[in-house]
Structures are given as C-alpha cells and as structure tokens.
Amino acid sequence: MIRKILSPCVKIIDISYETLIWIRRAKELTECESDYLIANLYIPPQNSSFYRIHNCDLFYELESQMIHYSAECPNIFIISDLNARTANMNDFVQNDKLDGSILDRVGDLFTYVADEALSCRNNPDAGTNDYGTKLLNLCKSSGLRIINGRHPNGLWTVVQEV
Template identity: 35%
Template sequence: MNGSHLEMKSFTITCWNIQGLRSSAFGLKSRNSDFNRELKDSDIVLQETWCREDVSTGCPHGYTEIIIPSTKHPTITQGRDSGGMIIWCKSELSQSITVIKKEESYIWLKINKKIICAEQHVYMCAIYIPPSESPYYNPDIYSILEEEINHYKTMGNVLLCGDLNARTGERADTMNTQGDKHLPGSTCFPLPECPTRKSFDKLTNTSGMQLLQLCRTLGLYIVNGRLREDSLGRYTYSSALGSSTVDYFITDLDPMSLRALKVNPLTPLSDHSKITIYLKRAQSNSGAPSAYELFNSTYSYRWTPDSMGAYQKALENQNIHDLTHLFLTETFPIIILV
C-alpha cells in the first residue's frame, strides 16, 4: 500500500524508542534529515528520549511538545538516565488533543472523536515500561494501568502505546467466550471482533504474561500482527543479542476504525523500529457542495420502445466514453458529517 495515500486519508500516531535523543554519532537526532523524514506527516509522535527536562529537543516546526523528563535511580551513580519521553502533536490539532494526566513514566491524552472515525473520544496512554530486571521497573505498574484503564473506559475508548519490554509470543490476548461477547465477572466489556494475531516473536516473558492478562481482563487487544502492513507481526527490536516484539499499540477500538499498522525497517538511529498506527480520519464537510452548486432538473425522462436503441447509440459516442473513463478513474472523498 502506498504510504502517502495512507497518511492523506488517516490520522497517524507514531511510536518510536529512539534510544536517546542525542548520540555521539548523530548529535541531536531531531536535526538529522533522515530522522525528520521518518516522522514527516505524523499527527502525534511519541519517543523515548533519555533526556532531562532542561535540554533542547529540536521540536519540529508546526508541532507542540509535551515532555516527561528522564529519571535517575538513587542507587545508581553512573551511566545515563532512564526513560524520558517527548510527545509532539501537530499544532493545528491543539484544540482536539488534551493532556489528561501526566506521571513519571506515562501520560494520558484525550483525542477528540471529531477528528477520527470513532463514536467516542479516545484516551491514549503513552508509556515506557523498563525490563522487569531493571531497578527502574515498578512491580505495581500493571495494577496501576488496570485501574486507570478501567476509569477511562467508562468515558471512551482506550489506546495504549509504547515500548513495554513485554514479549507476548502468539499467546491469546482476548478471552475465548464461545459466542458470549462479554467477559465473565462483575464488570463486562464487549470484545471487539478482530483477526487472529500473528507474531515473528514466539517467546513470552514475565512482563508479557502480565500484559496478556491485562488485555484479557479489560477487553483490550494487541493491534500488532493483526492489521494490513503488519499482518505477520514483525519484530520491533533487533540487536546483536537477538530480535523481539516489545513495542505495541493496544486498544479496545473497533478494528473497522483502524486502517493499518506499519513496522518500519530499522535505521542506524535506533535498534527499535518506528511503528505507526493509521486510524480512519474524519473528513471535514468543507468539500460538500454548497446550495448554489445544486440545480433542479428542468427535464423529465420516460423510457419508450425506442429508448434502448437511442441509449446504445449514445454510449458509442466518444465524448461519453471519455466522460465515463474520467468518472471511473476519479477518486472521490468520503464526506463524514461530525
């Protein structure tokens, strides 16, 4: 599928662990032309930066910035900081994207339903979860997420994204309800109908098991390995030590409101791939014809015994051939009134 065509018709959210906004090889990566080419046209960009709050990030023109600074564990005196995120949102969307909650390792944004094809507002959690063996790992993070997702599900749909350091293999992330589309228990969430998930990564770790349980409990599903552009579930991380899938988009949105999920090839900028989800964008009705462009017909037409021959003769006219070809090859926008 043509990428530019997808971006023109979609609301795009890009998630990329760039392993530090600065490096000895590239300097400030946001000044690198290849880096900017990767992020061009994304509506929302989430990146892990390893940066403190007081450093320049090189936020691109036309975007506003939200910063979560990196942290330093009190028992660690050497080495870089951990975590840290920046979120760049297109400035023109500032009235439609709102910061709801901001914590040390994650942030909740509200995406107004008027800019995407959704019946409800979307509450997006951008998060970084360190490996379970890291001193920065919070063993309560999945309990915290469960409580907060429960809260935001009462107000709209939920979209979770980021580097979770969780390997889920091809294990089930949704409940097999055998025809019952609700989870058992006191709280019942409708389960979306979605394709079977595939993944290049066949292994599961401890964090992965917790993530799968979170999905099954709350009626969420992993988008990776289910949509076009990533129907096989590509690796999102590769290094000399091996490859894995640890960067995710997870949601309870109707899959019909999603167009694709793309895992880009690795670049020298990071061992993580950039992943982008394409949501159906709500088109404005500015392209709808105005009243003065509509005309009442002054003719009435009635089919007669001679009409068949006249109709066939008319179709043979070269001008009609040209007009028909033009109509069949033209792309017409779908107008959605919101």
C-alpha cells in the same frame, strides 16, 4: 509535544511516573462520535533502575487508570512499549460463551459480552516473559486486543475494542 493548531482538541490529562501519559483527543479532530483517550506508556525492563526509584507495578497502574478513565470515555487506545513478550498466545478468553440454557434462566439480569475469537497473531517473537503474562491477563480482563502480528502493516500496539 502538541502542535499549537491541535491544542484546542488535544489535551494531556495525566502523567504518572514520567512513563504513562494520558491524552484526550476531541471528537471534532477526528470526526468520531465521541472523544477518545490515548495512553502512551513505556514500561522499563524488569531489572531497570526505574523500579529502585519507583516502587510500582505499571501494569496495575495502567489497569487502574483504564478503569477510572473508561467511566468518562469508553474509547481507549494504548500506544506503548511494554517489554512484554507474548509469543502467539491468545489475548482473549477462548471458548468464552454462556450456554443457551443459562442465558434463558438469567434472562435480562445482566449483560454478558463474550470474547470473540480473532485471527491468529503471527508474532515473529516466540518468547514469553512475566510482562507478557501480565499483558495477556490485562487484555482478557479489559477487552484490549494486541495488533502485533494481526495488522497487515505489521504495527505493534494494543487497542481496546469498542
């Protein structure tokens, strides 16, 4: 799965349910400031026999593992086929700002990073499903953003903003 020449800089760190594979890419390979993790994930359709074999929620597993791995490596990318239909619904919290008077009162007690509104997605799939709702909730809670319909080359993936 990994070319020998890349193996010193690319490591498989976990495989879950034979469908979620975490890979660490060393910063030396990409000349980035830090390593980053890639979650390669396939979520079978809702009525798949996969769920008769594995009693799990792969969106929950992904989120749990993202929380775990982000503690050691904050740069996470997800490359996936999630069978999630989101239409053009927002993958960020709209109007997510703390009022200035609230910020003045709480001072430096906590750091709050508001979701930034991104360009609209031009998704040719107008349908939605339960997996789409789970994906959008995951995006809103984690800072992940869907590239589908935003990327000029039409790439269909999800990335976490750093």
